[in-house]
Amino acid sequence: MKTDILALSVGDPAGVGPEIIAKAWGQLRETGPAFMAVGDLQSLAAAGGGVKVKAVTGPVEAAKVFADALPVLDTPLQSPVIAGQPSSAHAAQIIRCIETGAGLALSGAVAGLVTAPIAKAPLYEAGFKFPGHTEFLAELTAPAPYAGARGPVMMLTAADLRATLVTIHQAVGTVPAALTIDRIVAAGLVTAQALKTDFGIAQPRLAVAALNxxxxxxxxxxxxEIETIIPAVAALRARGVDARGPSPADSLFHPDARKTYDGVLCMYHDQALIPVKMLDFWGGVNVTLGLPIVRTSPDHGTGFDIAGRGLARPDSLIAALRLAAEIAARRAAS
Known part of the structure; x- marks a missing residue:
């Protein structure tokens, strides 16, 4: 049975994920959006500061109990958790939770998937072959593209800024060689499609950042710019995308500039992440575009340095849950 509830994978149980999930539930229990945590119930109970948790069998039951208790699709850990100390012993459970959440979203049992942060090093130690969540979810949901536009493309949102990335997690020195006309065009097409379907912008304007x-x-x-980015912008325009640029990145992100576009296509990680975090460090959201499922996540890491100390803020997770619900509603209405 389809529900409007979201699945929320707990991420690394030794990080701040369990704590911010409990805090997010405390703030959203009366207003929604409703969500079902997918992870180890005991870890959530221990990190929740007294929050009531309840094991559920699936999203239908979770929707019924959400106002009274944090619903958890229990995926037990096989070894104890020590806050702030990641372990590869937890890798299989972390991966299984992501797979479960993605499967629920693909089947339509939940409206979308929100993922709490993972640490890559412990997963790599256990044989995980993907750079991160984004690439893993693309594999789990392949080969189906969404609305004809194939991802994954990473978008970061904060305030009125929507920034997408052509290259994601790679060393800056390797970026120039990684930029190709086809790669820029593909990211631009996915971005333009998502601005229409997921953000409700009928005629999106796409700014394209320069590299140099x-x-x-x-x-x-x-x-x-001459050999790769300008031809890519021309190709996007030929495909019907209102793409403009390349524009110097140092003048793309001030308030007046942001009024001239609906999304900006950035060439590398920090080109997008720095302005996003300057605008709203606590409330930024990561969205994966071009997937057949809705997927968002908080725009921060596992926070091992503050895990278990009650200091973690749930702002970004709450924003990710709200945005996932908004995108899911727009897709359902289209």
């Missing part, structure tokens, strides 16, 4: 200072200064500061 001053957009390469006519080739004096690099030729990536």
């Amino acid at each position: 200072p001053h957009a390469g200064e006519g080739g004096a500061l690099g030729r990536e």
Whole structure:
């Protein structure tokens, strides 16, 4: 049976995930959006500061109990959790929770998937082959694209800024060689489609960031703009996308500039992440575009340094839950 509830994978149980999930439930229990945690019930109970948790059999039961208790699709751990101390012994359970949440979303049993943070190193130690959540979810949901646009494309949102990435988690020195016309065009098409279907913008305007200072200064500061980005923008326009640029990144993110576009396509990780976190460090959201499921996550990591100390803020997770519910509603109405 389909419900409007979201699945929320707990992420690394030794991080701040269990704590911010409990705090988010405390703030959303009366207003929603409703969610069902997928993870170890005991870890959530221990980190929740007295929050009432309840094991449930699935999303239908979870929706019924959400106002009274944090519903948990219990996926027990096989070894104890020590807050702030990640362990590869937890890797199998972390992966299983993500797989379960993705499966529920693919089947339509839940409206979408929100993922709490994972730490990559312990997963790599256990043989995990993906750079992170984004790439793993793309594999789990393949081969079906969403609305003809195939992801994954990472979008970061904060305030009125929506920034997507052509390259994601790779060293800065490798970015120029990784940028191709096809790769930029693919990311731009997915972004434009998502701005329409997921964000309700009928005629989205897409700004495209340059790679080099001053957009390469006519080739004096690099030729990536001339040889790769300008042709990609032209190709996007030929495909019907209102794409503009490349524009120097140092002038793309101030308030007046943000009024001129609905989304900005960035060439590398920090080009997007720095302005997003400057605008709203606590409330930024990561959205994966181009998947057949709705997926969001908080725009922060596992916070092992503060895990178990009661200091973690749930702002970004709450924003991720609300955005996932909004996107799911728009898809359902389309």
